[in-house]
Amino acid sequence: MQVANDTVVQFKYTLKDEDSQVLDTNVNNAPLAYLHGHNGMLEGIENALTGKEEGESFSITLSPEEAYGERKEDMIQRVPVKHLQGAKKWSAGMMATVHTEQGERQVTVAKVGKFMADVDMNHPLAGLTLIFDLEVVSVRAATEEELEHGHAHGEGGHHH
Structure with a gap:
């Protein structure tokens, strides 16, 4: 299944700055889950994941405008x-x-x-060009409840 609107995507990431210094990662933890197309993820990451399939790995670079904005x-x-x-x-x-x-x-x-x-009050990553190494762990159709709530449930997602 391909990543598309109304799918729940689980992925692993490593976030680096322009000097390739690792700022954050979930590689040795549970994957992050989100409901694709419902503004629950940085737009640049959602755009890059659209059309990808389970098992695909790739890197993207986001400018400050595509990520957390310029520092003010x-x-x-x-x-x-x-x-x-x-x-x-x-x-x-x-x-x-x-x-x-x-x-x-x-x-x-x-x-x-x-x-x-x-x-x-700036986001800690504001003003930075960010590099994300991404791995799609799984893609599935969202449940009716997830679509109603506007977010993914279960491992890596929201727990009620």
């Missing part, structure tokens, strides 16, 4: 340290979670004081 310098915000979640003690460069009006958001601590912290 005006995305630094000052927040109370008590609103940072994920650690008890903070220092520059650490990842934190903050609650915003749009829900939880991952941020990077830029500077921290006793009561206030400057956080970078």
